[in-house]
Amino acid sequence: MEETWRWFGPRDAVRLPQIRQTGARGIVTSLHDIPYGEVWSVEAIEERKALIAEDASLGLRWSVVESLPIHERIKLNEGDQTALFDNYRASMRNLAACGIKTICYNFMPVLDWTRTxxxxxxxxxxxxxxxxxxxxxxxxxxxxxxxxxxxxxxxxxxxxxxxxxxxxxxxxxxxxxxxxxxxxxxxxxxxxxxxxxxxxDRYRGVTPAILRENLARFLREIIPLADELGMRFAIHPDDPPRPLMGLPRIVSNEADIAFILGSVDSRANGLTLCSGSLGAGPTNDVPGIARRFAERIHFAHLRNVAKDADGSFMEADHLDGDTDMVALVSVLLEEQERRRLAGLADWRIPMRPDHGHELLDDIGKPTHPGYPIIGRLKGLAELRGVMRAVSSAKGWPLA
Incomplete structure (x- = not known):
């Protein structure tokens, strides 16, 4: 799989040369300074691309957008959203024109991941x-x-x-x-x-069924253009996969994913397989979910969680939580090999280590929560070992 690394841009305490030292070559980032609903211009995209590629000796490239945010009014189906959809499609065209065609996004109301x-x-x-x-x-x-x-x-x-x-x-x-x-x-x-x-208060009365239909509408608006541009959209599961503060959650389990991928039946309408988000659900079989939807997985966040009976959980070491990471990586590599043999140009599945522990000299540094360099480096090294071992045993290319 393509080894990638989430980078929060020029303000990130983790620098690009440090990322190269981890072995990752693909950069996963977003234009966080652009407000939700505004167009990402070609100039802004190319500026970020140039920054990533500035030192050619590093061999880094912008591989995945995480994310092209969806305005809250689209999630709510609130008011006239014509301009919001027009702007979103304009950003898609500009990203495709700059050669960036994989977009991870989420449809979680109000908050992204939540920890106490x-x-x-x-x-x-x-x-x-x-x-x-x-x-x-x-x-x-x-x-x-x-x-x-x-x-x-x-x-x-x-x-x-x-x-x-x-x-x-x-x-x-x-x-x-x-x-x-x-x-x-x-x-x-x-x-x-x-x-x-x-x-x-804005979400009062928004049921899971209503939010699900609002997501389906979003997909009907953007997936036809994604098909035309050769783009891949990959929805991120809810984190954690349970209702929070009365807010509906609609990307929490296998049935949710089946509805979403079936609502617009196109390869462009895909999944970010986040093993930690799905793994926090007590009934979710993460390798099983990966196997069922393998053809529509366009990006993978690989991390692990250890769950308690009361619904609490913590971020575990990448190989030591409740999800069988070897089984999961095997599913992803099997799907990648299927794509390679089918002659697909985008056969490699980008993956990144996610939510590492703060370890050693990283403790207390001003990195984004969950995104210190050493803990993720450790996770990437462990995952790389699993990928190499599985690929070698199967006789698959070490890619």
Whole structure:
């Protein structure tokens, strides 16, 4: 598979020469400074491409867009969205003209990935991301004070959450809010409690069925052009794959994915196989999901989680969580070999290590949460070993 690396642009504390030292050659990035709904111009895209390729000795290229964001009004089907769709299609044309044709995107309302702890201790002093159901319930029920929130948690969780809220200091509560907001991409402002309540109010009455139809409408608007341009769209699963703060989740399991890929039956309408997001769902068989939808997987985020019975989970080492990563990588490599033998030009599946632990000298550095260099380097090395071993055993090219 093509080894890629998420890079948040010139403001990222991880520099391009450091990325090259990991062995990755493909860069996964976005133009985070451009507000949602505005056009990505050819000039802006080429400027970012030139920055990535500036040092030719590194051999880096912009491989995947993560992401070309979808405006909240499209998710809500709110007001006249004609200009938003026109702008989105203009950005697609400009990206294709610049040779960038794989787009990872998500349809999660309001927030992207959500965690309650960004520095959960691991043996030896490392730090990991964690989603704690008790802390999240405390936030939802006793900080956000969302009407009806208590009905979504067990009695044991509610009791523990109430105890947490009663003993928590204002600093504890501010930290929890900041941690939950940290999953928003790039440089965008985070919500405070009143701002978050206001956003949630906009989604009042939006059921999973309504959000699903809004996604299907988005796909009907953009996939025909993606087909024409030879582009590949790859939706990212919900993270975590469960309702949050009353917001519907529609990319959480095998049935959701089947609906999405079937809503516009085109190879351009595909999946980002995120093993961590899907792996946090207690009933999800991640290698099985990968096998069922293999032909439509256009990008892979490979990471692992270790789940608790109450719905909590933490980011595990890449090979040591609840998902059988060897089985999953084997499925992806088998599909890649099928594409190669079929003569497809885009036969290689781009992958990236995701959400590494903070380790060694990375601890305390101002990297994006979940994106330190050493933890991801460790994960990439482990995954590279699995890919090499599987490919060698099968007699497949080491690509």
């Amino acid at each position: 702890e960004l520095a959960w201790p691991t043996p030896g002093g490392g730090r990991a991301l964690r989603f704690g159901i008790v802390e999240f319930a405390a936030f939802d029920c006793y900080m956000l004070e969302r009407p009806g929130a208590e009905a979504e948690f067990s009695e044991a969780t509610l009791a523990a959450a109430k105890a947490w809220a009663q003993r928590a200091s204002e600093a504890d509560k501010e930290k929890l809010l900041a941690n939950i907001m940290a999953g928003l991409p790039g440089a965008y402002d985070r919500y405070d409690i009143p701002g978050l309540r206001k956003m949630l």
